[in-house]
Amino acid sequence: MSRIALPELQAMTAEQAKACEEAMAGPRGKVPAPMLAWLHNPELARRAQHLGALLRFQTSLGPRLSELAILVCARHWTSHHEWTAHKKIALEAGLDPAIVAAIASREQPVFRELAEELVYRISQELLATGRISPAHYEAGTRGLGTQGMVELVAVLGYYCLVSLTLNAFELGLPENAAPELGDPAYCPPAGATGRASGA
Numbered sequence: 001m002s003r004i005a006l007p008e009l010q011a012m013t014a015e016q017a018k019a020c021e022e023a024m025a026g027p028r029g030k031v032p033a034p035m036l037a038w039l040h041n042p043e044l045a046r047r048a049q050h051l052g053a054l055l056r057f058q059t060s061l062g063p064r065l066s067e068l069a070i071l072v073c074a075r076h077w078t079s080h081h082e083w084t085a086h087k088k089i090a091l092e093a094g095l096d097p098a099i100v101a102a103i104a105s106r107e108q109p110v111f112r113e114l115a116e117e118l119v120y121r122i123s124q125e126l127l128a129t130g131r132i133s134p135a136h137y138e139a140g141t142r143g144l145g146t147q148g149m150v151e152l153v154a155v156l157g158y159y160c161l162v163s164l165t166l167n168a169f170e171l172g173l174p175e176n177a178a179p180e181l182g183d184p185a186y187c188p189p190a191g192a193t194g195r196a197s198g199a
Contacts, residue, residue, distance in 0.1 A: 003169045006036050015042035023049045027057045033081055033172050034165040048161070055158050059151040061144070063093035065119045069155045071095075072123040075103050079163035080184045081172030104180040118143045123156055 007016065019042045023031045032052065038045035059066060067090035074082035087100055099116070102109035111117035122140050126132055132140070140149050166172060177184040 002171050019045040026053050034162050037165050037169045055155050068119050069123045070159050073159040076127045077163035079166050080178045081166045081176040082163050083178045084176040
């Protein structure tokens with residue numbers, strides 16, 4: 001059960017209502033789940049959801065690569081709500097279901113496209129170590145461009161915020177639990193328990 005709920009419209013402050021209206025008028029057409037927490041600081045809610053809309057809909061990466069990075073982030077944090085929402089979007093964007101299944105089971109996916117492999121490897125490495133190796137940086141810049149690399153890092157950073165918010169406040173649970181990720185109860189990232197991270 002979620003630890004926090006969206007206030008009733010009549011109970012919202014003017015700032016909270018404005019933040020919700022802006023989100024619903026944007027490309028999502030709804031209030032994203034993390035805003036249930038962020039609304040306790042309406043300016044945080046406004047700025048974060050605007051940043052999220054930019055990173056999800058307006059980067060040079062395109063939907064398939066962005067959604068791949070988001071799934072890697074959701075799996076890293078075992079964020080069930082994030083995974084459930086973006087698995088559907090990723091598949092609709094054309095990401096191979098076998099790649100999605102491999103990420104869920106922390107196995108190495110088989111890629112047919114270099115750009116997908118670059119996004120996966122760079123995302124895995126950055127989330128696991130907080131760094132990008134010279135080899136991955138060079139390959140990523142060559143394959144995705146400098147703008148693409150900047151956007152990829154921003155997507156990962158933003159969806160870390162999203163995943164941590166969803167996990168901390170147990171938003172979207174139990175209704176959006178993803179069986180393929182395991183128990184939605186407290187699940188630290190793989191590296192935190194000594195298990196292999198799959199990076």
